[in-house]
Amino acid sequence: MRPQRHRRSDGIAFPDPLLTNIAKWTFARDYYPAVERVIDLAGGLLVTGLGGADWAAEQVRPYMEKYFAAAAPAEERLALVNLASALLARGYAGYQGVLAVHAEGSIEAEKLMVYRSYDPSAARAYARKLAGLD
Amino acid sequence: MPVATPGLKLFCSDFLHGTDDPFTQPISSGRKMIETLTVFEDVFVPWERVFLAGDVGRADRIALGFVEYHRLTAVSYKLPLLDALVGLGFALAEANGIARASHVREKLTWLITYAESVRALIAAACDRSGIDEATGSPSPTRC
Numbered sequence: 471m472r473p474q475r476h477r478r479s480d481g482i483a484f485p486d487p488l489l490t491n492i493a494k495w496t497f498a499r500d501y502y503p504a505v506e507r508v509i510d511l512a513g514g515l516l517v518t519g520l521g522g523a524d525w526a527a528e529q530v531r532p533y534m535e536k537y538f539a540a541a542a543p544a545e546e547r548l549a550l551v552n553l554a555s556a557l558l559a560r561g562y563a564g565y566q567g568v569l570a571v572h573a574e575g576s577i578e579a580e581k582l583m584v585y586r587s588y589d590p591s592a593a594r595a596y597a598r599k600l601a602g603l604d
Numbered sequence: 605m606p607v608a609t610p611g612l613k614l615f616c617s618d619f620l621h622g623t624d625d626p627f628t629q630p631i632s633s634g635r636k637m638i639e640t641l642t643v644f645e646d647v648f649v650p651w652e653r654v655f656l657a658g659d660v661g662r663a664d665r666i667a668l669g670f671v672e673y674h675r676l677t678a679v680s681y682k683l684p685l686l687d688a689l690v691g692l693g694f695a696l697a698e699a700n701g702i703a704r705a706s707h708v709r710e711k712l713t714w715l716i717t718y719a720e721s722v723r724a725l726i727a728a729a730c731d732r733s734g735i736d737e738a739t740g741s742p743s744p745t746r747c
Contacts, residue, residue, distance in 0.1 A: 484669070485676040489729035493679040497686075497722045504718050507711040508689050512696045522627025541701030550699055552628050554692045557685075561620050562632040566685065574678030575671060583671075 488587035495580040501570035509558050516555045519548065611647035614640040679726040686719040 509516060515538070524530040525548070538544040556562050571577060598604045605612060617639040624633035656666055693715045697703040 483733045484672050486729045486732035487672055489725055489732060490672060490676050490679070493722060493725035493729055494675050496725060497679050497682055500718050504686070504689055504715055507715055508693050508696070511693050511700070511702070511708060511711060513700060519628065522625045525627055540699060542699035547699040549630075550692065550695050553630055553688075554696060556629050556631040557688060557692065560629060560632070562629065565620060565637075570682075574674045579671075580675070583675075 487583055491575075491580045491583040491587065494575060495577060495584065498570050498577050498580065502567065505558050505563070505567070508554060512551060512554045512558070515551050516559045519551060519555070605647070605649065605653060609647055611645045613643040613645060615643070616640050676726065676729060679722060679729075683719070683723055683726075686722060690715045690719050 519538070520530070520534060525534060534548070535544045538548055540547055542550075557566065575583075595604070607614070619639065620632050620636065626633040656662060690712075693712050694703070697708050697712065702708050
């Protein structure tokens with residue numbers, strides 16, 4: 471079957487609506503599962519770690535350097551964990567999650583556009599032909 | 605309309621407002637996106653800034669055009685975020701010393717597939733817009 475194509479009469483280019491909406495729906499639908507997997511890999515330190523004032527405190531930093539090291543030294547590991555915490559667990563993470571589900575269109579709007587953008591006539595005719603009909 | 609137009613009011617959300625610790629919040633401490641409730645109260649709009657007036661039959665096309673472009677960018681601007689999630693998955697698994705476990709690799713594989721599927725879909729969405737052979741400019745009439 472040939473790829474779905476869309477035409478406009480005004481000569482202005484539009485991105486393919488079927489694939490655009492499938493792309494957005496795929497991104498939105500699987501965003502929280504992606505977040506879950508990175509949280510899984512990162513560990514609970516995402517929400518139990520200490521703050522910048524502690525890292526800067528002479529009497530606290532040695533404990534952080536000792537107990538927060540793993541396969542990487544604490545400074546490196548904490549920089550990664552803090553970035554992960556920002557993207558996965560804190561207010562900014564909530565913001566990105568809401569954007570993923572709602573920004574530039576809701577999941578239902580994307581499903582609606584996928585259904586409307588797809589022309590089933592070729593696929594239907596092919597299925598009927600394979601079934602020995604028509 | 606210019607932001608300082610008389611009568612145009614922007615009420616800003618306080619979400620993520622405040623001074624964040626750059627150590628624990630490296631993203632939001634240095635980058636703010638301001639969302640507003642935007643109100644037009646007795647605002648003068650010159651005709652050259654009016655795109656549709658009373659032509660109800662064309663309203664759906666204008667709304668759909670906005671949606672189609674906006675929805676394209678909705679995915680294309682997310683690719684760096686998805687790359688950051690994949691990168692964090694790898695970097696944290698390595699920093700935690702667990703990168704060789706089979707279930708960890710399965711999760712990393714899922715993340716790779718997610719990011720690259722979204723990337724491929726939006727690239728294909730752009731590729732399918734078609735090119736006008738006469739002018740070389742993108743044209744849906746050549747799809």
